[in-house]
Amino acid sequence: MSAGEIAERFDVTFGAVSQHLKVLRESGLVTLRQDGKKRFYRADREALGPLAAYLQSMWATRLDTLAELAEAAERAERPGGTDS
Known part of the structure; x- marks a missing residue:
């Protein structure tokens, strides 16, 4: 999902979701694919x-x-x- 799609599902700011995604990415729990200006995140089941x-x-x-x-x-x- 894109960062925006993920953020829409929570009652917090986009910035807060973005910070959480950064932590998850840095810990290897999610992977990131960039397509133009959009960033798409996917849970890494093996890492989880x-x-x-x-x-x-x-x-x-x-x-x-x-x-x-x-x-x-x-x-x-x-x-x-x-x-x-």
């Missing part, structure tokens, strides 16, 4: 080691929760608010 599996499981749990919430909202919108 066991942390990569943890992050994947965390996102999987979050996605499961999101799916459950969406399904509950859909059920609530049905006439009578039931599963039938």
